[in-house]
Structure formats: structure tokens, C-alpha cells
Amino acid sequence: MEKYLEKAQELFIDYAPKVVTALAILIAGLFIINLIIRATKKVMTKQNVDITLQKFLTNLLSWTLKVLLIITVIAKLGIETTSFAAILASAGLAIGLALQGSLANFAGGALIMVFKPFKVGDFIEAQGVSGKVKEIQIFTTHLNTPQNRLVILPNGSLSNGNIINFTAENKLRVDLTFGVGYESDIKKTKQVLMEVLTSNSKVLKDPAPAVMVSELADSSVNFVVKAWTDVADYWDVHYETIENTKIALDKAGIDIPYPHSVEIQKQG
Known part of the structure; x- marks a missing residue:
């Protein structure tokens, strides 16, 4: 012991x-x-x-x-x-x-959080999908599509690909094309289309809306309509312009051409 x-x-x-x-x-x-x-x-x-x-x-x-x-x-x-x-x-x-893939996603998440190409609430298009950013996590980013579908994107591929941020500049331009018949008066048509834009309170006055002849197509004279609006009003302006243009052109007697089919029957 x-x-x-x-x-x-x-x-x-x-x-x-x-x-x-x-x-x-x-x-x-x-x-x-x-x-x-x-x-x-x-x-x-x-x-x-x-x-x-x-x-x-x-x-x-x-x-x-x-x-x-x-x-x-x-x-x-x-x-x-x-x-x-x-x-x-x-x-x-x-x-x-x-964890090679996970580390790449972590690095991508770190880059997104540091450089902030988008933030929660922004509407973006990336990796072939578009939607509102719901959540930015360290490995993935969650989007809500316009159809209310949840899309989960890995941050590695997201940070290395193209990103379109529709919300970053606070306003967007609505671009639409309308065709009228060749017999229609160009100046009158431009006036009608411009009145459709200026009568919509959601269309911004600065930058000013614009209506221009874009193409002399096979069966129509095509007009391009450009209207600036706030991000929140984009889809309202988009659909309202289409509806109001049809109503205004019909009221002005301006023809909107559409495909016609001719049936020829031969009698023996």
C-alpha cells in the first residue's frame, strides 16, 4: 500500500x-x-x-x-x-x-447573403423558374410562384446562374403588341391606344407611356405598347391594357385581323 x-x-x-x-x-x-x-x-x-x-x-x-x-x-x-x-x-x-455539394450550396448562400442580389419579398427569375422570394436559408432559397407553388432552389447553382430581379428598380415596363388591319388609320390607332394607357391611373406618367408601329406583318400592322408601372401593379396593368384595348378598338371601329379559312367545294 x-x-x-x-x-x-x-x-x-x-x-x-x-x-x-x-x-x-x-x-x-x-x-x-x-x-x-x-x-x-x-x-x-x-x-x-x-x-x-x-x-x-x-x-x-x-x-x-x-x-x-x-x-x-x-x-x-x-x-x-x-x-x-x-x-x-x-x-x-x-x-x-x-458534403461537397452542400459546401457549394453554403458558399452560394453566403455570397447571396453578403452581396444581396435579391431579398425576401423580391420577385425574381432564376434557374428556369420565377416567383416571390419567401425565405433565404444558408443552403437553399425558397420561392413562391404566381401559382402559389413552393420552389426550393439550391444556393450553389442559384449564385452561379443568371438572376433577373424584377423588384430591384421599384417599377416595371409592360410591353404588349397589338395588330390592326391594313385599312386602319395609323394615327387614329395610335391615339386610341395612347388614350387606353393615359386613362389608366396605374400607368406612370414618368417615364411616359409610348405607342409605336413595330412591324408591317403579313396580315396586320403591329403596334407595340410600352407602359411603366409600379411593381405591385404590373399584372393589373398588363391584363387591363389588353381588355381595354379590345374595347377601345371595337368602339373606334378599328379592325383586329384574325385568321380566316376558306372552304372550296368542287362539284363533279
Whole structure:
């Protein structure tokens, strides 16, 4: 028993300073990590970084620093950390390869949140679909289509593709084309079409609406109609202009050509 007690005393004398030092490093390290995390949060808040990205980056930074702190504490206790670091590196490489697509989506989400090509509430077109941005997550972006369908787009491909943001400039132009018969008076037709636009209170006066002859087609003279409106009124102006144009052209006696078929019967 005395021999075991002496051995325990020797071990205590040998390891007590290391344990005390390791505990001191652990406590000081955790305190410093907290300071770094708080400072990082303040910087990202001042830079208006998205709250989702803030949480993800601060958590990632916190765990990285804590792992490094644990390795330092283990090394201070005299435990060999070379193999431990090698295992961590191998695990990190394996995880990175397995999550290659997810990491690309994370990088894409970070780029979207930092550079903000669109925000929640914007109406965009990307990856062959269009809709209102419902939510921007770190890996995916959610859109609501005009048919109220939920579309989930991976941020990796979204950030690397073309994005059309219809809401960014606060106003949109409605472009429509109408055809009238060749016997119709061009000036009168332009006047009727312009009255349709100017009588609509949702059509902006600045920039001013425009009506122009765009094409002398096979069976019609085509007029292009351009009307600026607020984003929220785009579809109202679009459909109202079509309806009101038909009513106004009919009232003015201006013909809208349509395909005719002629049936020829041969009598034997």
C-alpha cells in the first residue's frame, strides 16, 4: 500500500502543475473565444450581414476555436496530439468530400447573403423558374410562384446562374403588341391606344407611356405598347391594357385581323 501511495504522490507531483496549467489555459481560452465571438458579431452587425449567416459563421468560428483550444490543453497535459490531429484532418477531408455539394450550396448562400442580389419579398427569375422570394436559408432559397407553388432552389447553382430581379428598380415596363388591319388609320390607332394607357391611373406618367408601329406583318400592322408601372401593379396593368384595348378598338371601329379559312367545294 505504501508503494502505491508513493507512486500516486509522484504522479500527483509530476502532473499537478500540468493539470493546473491546462485548466488555466482552458479557462483563459474560453474567455478569449467569447470575446472574439462577440467582436465578430458586432462587426457583422455593423456590416448588415444577414442574421442567418451571422449565426452560422459565429457557430463555425466558435467550434473551430474550441477544437484548437482542446488540442492545446491535451498537448499541455503531455498527451501526444500528432495522431489526434491526423485523425481530425482525415475526418475533415472525408466530411468535405461527402458534403461537397452542400459546401457549394453554403458558399452560394453566403455570397447571396453578403452581396444581396435579391431579398425576401423580391420577385425574381432564376434557374428556369420565377416567383416571390419567401425565405433565404444558408443552403437553399425558397420561392413562391404566381401559382402559389413552393420552389426550393439550391444556393450553389442559384449564385452561379443568371438572376433577373424584377423588384430591384421599384417599377416595371409592360410591353404588349397589338395588330390592326391594313385599312386602319395609323394615327387614329395610335391615339386610341395612347388614350387606353393615359386613362389608366396605374400607368406612370414618368417615364411616359409610348405607342409605336413595330412591324408591317403579313396580315396586320403591329403596334407595340410600352407602359411603366409600379411593381405591385404590373399584372393589373398588363391584363387591363389588353381588355381595354379590345374595347377601345371595337368602339373606334378599328379592325383586329384574325385568321380566316376558306372552304372550296368542287362539284363533279
